[in-house]
Amino acid sequence: MYASLYRALYRIRRLEEETARIYPTDRIKSPVHLSIGQEAVAVGVCATLQPQDVVFGTYRGHALYLAKGGSMKAMVAEMFGKVTGCARGKGGSMHLIAPEVGVMGTSAVVGTTIPNAVGYAYALRYRESDSLVVSFFGDGATEEGVFAESLNFAALKQLPILFVCENNQYAIHTHQARRQATTDICARVTAHGIPAERITNNDVLRLFERSQAITREIRAGHGPRFLEVMTYRWFEHVGPNKDFQLGYRSLEEAQPWIESDQVVRLANLVDRPVREQIEREVTEEVLDAFRFAEASPFPNATELDADVFKEEAACSLI
Amino acid sequence: MLTHLTPGIQQETPRTETLTRELSYVEALREATDQAMEADPSVILFGLDVDDPKAIQGTTRGLAEKYGPARVFGTPLSEDAMTGTAIGMALAGLRPIHVHIRMDFLMLAMNQLVNVAAKSRYMYGGKVALPLVIRSMIGKSWGQGAQHSQGLYSFFMHVPGLKVVAPTTPFDAKGCLLAAIHDDNPVMFVEHRILHFHKGPVPTESYTVQPGRSRITATGEDVTLVGISAMQPECLAARHYLAAIGIHAEVIDPIWLSPLDIEPIVESAEKTGRLVVVDNGWSNCGAGAEILAQVAERLMGIRDLRVRRMGFAPVTCPTTPVLEELFYPNARTIAGAARDLVEGQPTGWIPEENPALRGIAFKGPF
Ligand SMILES: Cc1ncc(C[n+]2csc(CCOP(=O)(O)OP(=O)(O)O)c2C)c(N)n1
Numbered sequence: 140m141y142a143s144l145y146r147a148l149y150r151i152r153r154l155e156e157e158t159a160r161i162y163p164t165d166r167i168k169s170p171v172h173l174s175i176g177q178e179a180v181a182v183g184v185c186a187t188l189q190p191q192d193v194v195f196g197t198y199r200g201h202a203l204y205l206a207k208g209g210s211m212k213a214m215v216a217e218m219f220g221k222v223t224g225c226a227r228g229k230g231g232s233m234h235l236i237a238p239e240v241g242v243m244g245t246s247a248v249v250g251t252t253i254p255n256a257v258g259y260a261y262a263l264r265y266r267e268s269d270s271l272v273v274s275f276f277g278d279g280a281t282e283e284g285v286f287a288e289s290l291n292f293a294a295l296k297q298l299p300i301l302f303v304c305e306n307n308q309y310a311i312h313t314h315q316a317r318r319q320a321t322t323d324i325c326a327r328v329t330a331h332g333i334p335a336e337r338i339t340n341n342d343v344l345r346l347f348e349r350s351q352a353i354t355r356e357i358r359a360g361h362g363p364r365f366l367e368v369m370t371y372r373w374f375e376h377v378g379p380n381k382d383f384q385l386g387y388r389s390l391e392e393a394q395p396w397i398e399s400d401q402v403v404r405l406a407n408l409v410d411r412p413v414r415e416q417i418e419r420e421v422t423e424e425v426l427d428a429f430r431f432a433e434a435s436p437f438p439n440a441t442e443l444d445a446d447v448f449k450e451e452a453a454c455s456l457i
Numbered sequence: 458m459l460t461h462l463t464p465g466i467q468q469e470t471p472r473t474e475t476l477t478r479e480l481s482y483v484e485a486l487r488e489a490t491d492q493a494m495e496a497d498p499s500v501i502l503f504g505l506d507v508d509d510p511k512a513i514q515g516t517t518r519g520l521a522e523k524y525g526p527a528r529v530f531g532t533p534l535s536e537d538a539m540t541g542t543a544i545g546m547a548l549a550g551l552r553p554i555h556v557h558i559r560m561d562f563l564m565l566a567m568n569q570l571v572n573v574a575a576k577s578r579y580m581y582g583g584k585v586a587l588p589l590v591i592r593s594m595i596g597k598s599w600g601q602g603a604q605h606s607q608g609l610y611s612f613f614m615h616v617p618g619l620k621v622v623a624p625t626t627p628f629d630a631k632g633c634l635l636a637a638i639h640d641d642n643p644v645m646f647v648e649h650r651i652l653h654f655h656k657g658p659v660p661t662e663s664y665t666v667q668p669g670r671s672r673i674t675a676t677g678e679d680v681t682l683v684g685i686s687a688m689q690p691e692c693l694a695a696r697h698y699l700a701a702i703g704i705h706a707e708v709i710d711p712i713w714l715s716p717l718d719i720e721p722i723v724e725s726a727e728k729t730g731r732l733v734v735v736d737n738g739w740s741n742c743g744a745g746a747e748i749l750a751q752v753a754e755r756l757m758g759i760r761d762l763r764v765r766r767m768g769f770a771p772v773t774c775p776t777t778p779v780l781e782e783l784f785y786p787n788a789r790t791i792a793g794a795a796r797d798l799v800e801g802q803p804t805g806w807i808p809e810e811n812p813a814l815r816g817i818a819f820k821g822p823f
């Protein structure tokens with residue numbers, strides 16, 4: 140298990156490091172929101188999911204997309220704006236999607252996918268499926284009205300959904316304490332009748348364990364659950380650089396998070412030969428994905444008009 | 458009761474030709490806000506990130522320090538509630554300026570804007586006033602994509618009770634923002650990320666560019682180009698392309714979209730007989746459609762007209778640069794369309810690119 144968690148974490152880290160490295164070459168002409176430092180959240184939860192389970196996320200979606208099994212090649216090609224991208228180059232880094240592995244969408248408008256995840260969970264229950272939905276969002280999203288409205292409905296209908304709040308304590312440059320009168324998000328959630336718990340230190344193993352237990356309960360029909368995972372973003376809100384010089388947060392604040400880096404932690408739990416093999420394979424996969432993106436064509440002009448609507452209806456009403 | 462504005466704002470628009478001081482659009486907005494806040498303690502400024510290190514591209518830089526956290530503050534991510542809150546403040550006599558880094562996020566505030574802000578004055582029989590400014594920015598370039606690029610001002614033009622302004626120069630940015638703050642009604646103040654980079658002459662004193670004021674930005678006899686928001690500089694560049702083939706375009710900047718100053722556009726169209734309206738949004742039910750309809754109503758039976766709307770391609774904004782390039786009108790496609798109107802038939806002509814006339818593109822990461 141350590142080996143597979145390490146592989147998942149390392150894949151995301153290497154991919155994003157490479158993204159940051161090549162960003163100044165302008166091959167990626169769109170905003171990128173890196174997850175470096177926060178990989179444990181998506182990895183810890185997704186490792187407990189089944190392939191047919193579904194996740195919804197945000198513009199900071201690289202980690203989630205990869206952890207749920209999205210194709211790395213299609214993701215890098217998407218960032219390059221190539222037609223081989225997961226959204227044919229039309230969505231970019233902020234709108235990754237991979238329905239074939241249950242990544243049902245990522246939105247650049249904060250909070251918007253939370254109720255979409257709730258609706259998907261409703262449909263699963265309606266169809267008597269034993270799958271579940273996980274909704275990922277940041278601490279900032281919990282300030283939107285739609286967050287409270289979604290919690291209420293999910294609780295009311297006892298839907299098979301896990302809410303995961305990735306609390307990196309910042310919305311862009313503003314600390315949670317400057318935006319929320321109480322920073323106890325779990326308390327706000329339990330008030331809606333949804334059991335909530337907090338993982339305080341980005342601990343991927345603890346998260347894995349809790350997520351495993353919680354998803355089992357959700358599958359057993361016990362209704363929605365909520366997990367808040369404390370974590371930390373190492374890079375700037377958007378873009379390839381560090382931003383400690385801006386002064387809104389300090390390197391000292393970041394230090395404990397960097398020291399408890401889950402990628403390093405897991406690396407140390409895996410036997411060296413296995414670890415080295417994982418690193419070799421992942422590095423090759425990452426380079427391969429960038430080569431693939433580089434070599435892929437841009438969409439041609441006719442793509443501009445494609446997919447405003449789906450042309451044939453899937454239902455048989457008439 | 459809190460007092461209303463405002464001794465410091467002059468009503469007269471100074472003449473631009475005599476001005477020597479240059480400011481960027483960003484600096485002009487900052488100065489306007491500063492002067493309004495200086496002149497009237499009831500003006501307050503808030504919105505997500507107005508007090509953060511990037512200070513809304515610099516447009517709010519230093520204001521939190523100068524006026525303190527009760528007058529300038531960042532908000533929670535709660536657009537709907539904060540818009541309703543702004544309305545409550547305005548009802549109490551404050552003059553709030555609520556800032557959004559992208560126009561797309563206004564969609565979260567539609568109920569308060571359309572059902573409350575726009576209607577309160579009328580449905581309460583004139584008993585209340587809402588002096589409220591909603592600033593928002595349209596994004597473009599560097600893969601802003603589906604949800605960070607929309608020009609949705611026509612939504613607000615549709616609704617009685619809202620004023621809408623989209624200034625394109627630093628001069629008008631300052632004058633319109635002061636006019637908007639001075640106005641006792643809700644004003645949707647529409648900025649554009651690309652226009653933020655523009656520089657131009659700006660008077661040091663405070664002045665207003667009043668609601669319902671447009672500007673003829675270049676004169677000509679052969680064709681009229683109306684450019685909205687970031688399409689205004691594209692129209693001015695198109696005019697150069699057209700001049701090179703002997704076509705003289707008149708260019709008009711509507712500035713205020715609601716109330717709309719249709720008269721100069723009607724006069725120009727009557728003179729040239731050809732009218733191209735270039736929207737910074739989709740053409741369907743857009744500002745351009747409204748302008749053309751009003752001109753047609755006025756000139757029907759008086760002048761034979763050839764008209765053309767241009768705007769975003771009727772699709773969601775793609776991120777990939779190759780499609781993004783096709784999504785927007787630009788100086789060359791505008792020039793091509795204008796020539797077609799002048800010749801009365803499709804010519805297929807698109808001028809060869811002149812790098813000096815290329816619009817500003819910016820590099821990310823955002
Ligand atoms: C509705 C809405 N308001 C504002 C923004 C601008 N914005 C983009 S990201 C962001 C911060 C979100 O913080 P959080 O939810 O904690 O996620 P994080 O970026 O930390 O992962 C904001 C305010 C937006 N995209 N959507």
Ligand SMILES: [Mg+2]
Binds near residue numbers: 277305309
């Ligand atoms: Mg956050």
